[in-house]
Amino acid sequence: MSEKMIQVPTLSELTSKGITPEILFWVGCSGSFDERAKRITKAFVYLLDKMNISFAVLGAEESCTGDPAKRSGNDFLFQMQALANIEILNGYGIKRIVTTCPHCFNTLKNEYPDLGGNYQVLHHTEFLNNLLDEGKLKIDKGTFKGKRITYHDPCYLGRANNIYEAPRELIKKLDAELIEMKSCKSKGLCCGAGGAQMFKEPEQGKKDINIKRTEEALEVKPNIIAASCPFCNTMMTDGIKNKEKDNEIPVMDIAELIMKAKKI
């Protein structure tokens, strides 16, 4: 990614220059700190830059949305996080937010309004799909031609918010072969990370959920497993490693697929 320096302005920098960006990119904790998820963040920022989208991030002013606290049952902590974030967002007069994490997406979109935070919130797959429809980016259809890509639905994008088509349309735009797993869309099996499971050991059982989901993905013999959530990505990547297929089958975020297929 060293073609040119990509500028990632913070909201405070832009505001001091009197610039109001079109969108706020909510990076999220995974996207900021997790090594794997940071690659998704970078891919998305690269695409934003490529399409000349005026955007900004909060940087050090960003803090956890509170999702894992709320799913753990700690509404105090959740609301402390939410109210603090809303104060910052409203202070900047934010109208549109895009995020690469379905958990941040769901919380910002569905749970912040009750606390005074009303924004148009988009998941990056919706956002990218719209931009590609507008022709903002050209896709080199050769990149993934004939590749079998299976898409794992993140629960907080799919069932929680009924977004099933935007990520699929993006895969189709790559001219790749989209193959569905036995359980997909509203019947999609969780990767095992939701509800704050990401941060704890699973309870006693016969198997880990991510292994089961990985087996379902491997059943359809994909060349690539696509995801659109940093947690799902981690879980599926671990699953693929467990099955010793990590050299053959990459787990990729849709933003990374688009980045790879963009025409320079």
Place this chain on the structure above:
Amino acid sequence: MEYIPNFIFALIFFVGVSVFIRNIRKVILNIKLGKKSDRSDQLLKRARNMALLAFGQSKMIRRPIVGILHLIVYLGFIIINIELLEIIIDGLLGTHRVLAPFLGGAYDILIGTFEYFAFLVIISVFIFWIRRNIIRVKRFWNKEMVGWPKLDADLILYFEVILMSLFLLMNASDYLIQTNYPLQEEYIKVGYFPISKFLAFFLNGISLESLVLIERTSWWLHIIGILFFANYLYYSKHLHIILAFPNTFFANLEAKGRFKNIKSITEEVKLMMDPNNDPYNNNSIDQSVPDKFGASDVMDLEWIQLMNAYTCTECGRCTSVCPANQTGKTLSPRKIMMDTRDRLEEVGKNIAMNGEFKEDGKQLIKHYIMPEEIWACTSCNACVEECPIDIDPLSIIMSIRQYLVMEKSEAPADLNNMMSNIENNGAPWPFNQQDRLNWVQEL
């Protein structure tokens, strides 16, 4: 003397209906033990949801084979209940097939339709029984399905077959009397009996007296059976045939990812964050702050969650799609619903006996539902999505988590670490908030 049957019928019918009303009132009373929750908005959308899911069975078709079989039994149940109207009038007035002269040709069509449905219901129920007991579909054999739940499910199938068979036997003997003994005044030539005329083949050659006896016995057993079944509902998992309608009407219409905000906490958090607030001298603290966060027992749940529990018919679709259950964890969304209902029944009985709830040393969490089940949930909403009548086991799981965390501080240690990370540095991992933008250096 000739009015004795009418009198007996009126008595049986009165007792049957009274007990039924008493049972339904018990259900309503118990549901009202739940906390308030306003579900009176968006009435049109609610009516639509009920029309689609309860009347239209739209979600049952997600599993096409059982969906269609269930549709047959459901339609059979509704349509054959029209016949009930005639049975009640006949019973009270001592008439026989009182509607026939009024309906003319339509009566034949009605009886014919009832018969086809009765036959299809028997076939469907037979297939249901095979699925449960021969094929042993996995979701009917989970741990929570031993003992009464298993017997209950089978009994309901037997009931349905018996009721339908009695109906057909009644028609078969009637048909034979009509054809073989045309001079019998009571048994006028009416009705069209596409199914029972085949059944009549086996009764051929039986004397008039025996046929009348069979016809009368079937008639009586059929109506007594229906009244019995209506009252059995309360003691079984089968209340869904009634509660599916209000349950879908009052269902959650919001996005499934939106977990309800707890307003009382918002007030407290706002005060906490207000730099001008003096915590030692504050009159503005809302005195209505609840004395308890989340739910440890059924009275802490909202009424809709309690209605959910009564509505559950233990089909186990939720459990069959639950990622935790599929991978061998103890969590089963169906068990959450069954436990909630069983505990609610227990609390209801306690109140009925003592006038008010007398502490019994038990509660929903730890005596019915174990924390291990509650913490295995990924909040993936698969159970909620799968329920054909919009039962929400996840909301109960979350209410219990809120109790365990905010009242008891009993979160798993890993989650406590995660939460203190969020508190201290604004991320679930121990990274410094100032470093959130470090990735930009790596571009």
